[in-house]
Amino acid sequence: MGLFGKKKTEKVEVSSLVKILGSGCAKCNTLEDNTVEALKMLGKEMPVEHVTDFSKIAAYGVMTTPALVYDQKVLIAGRVAKAEEIAELLKEVMA
Template sequence: MEIKVIGEGCEKCDKLYDNTVQATKELNIEAKIIKVESLMDIIALGVMSTPSLMVDGKVKSLGQVLSVDKIKKLLV
């Protein structure tokens, strides 16, 4: 599983990343978690609102910091 946390490194983006890491640990899921912080890379992914969460190439969340529990629901 590949998970991308998309955002330019703001506090909300960092929180979404931390919550994503925690969710995968709690679910015991092996996942490659990537921070996408370059504006050009974000645009190339077609994301216009950050922070965002992408799982296996599909956008699951736009413009919000999801809780650990909400992320877990998206991953199972």
């Protein structure tokens, strides 16, 4: 009887709220570094995922990288922002 058997447990992949979209070029890496710095400025500890798959990047509607995504929303695209600007943007969307 499967009615009282063990429950199946599935691993659910938890996606990061903060993502950098880009090929891994110098600008993408700089945006990632600036984002990590901005999170530190805000006192937030969270992983920053770097997405390099172009089909996934295009799914966000981003045609020019690097881009910064928070909670599936593109905040910056096509340029490298300074840590202070990123902190302000993140503060607004996290509120």
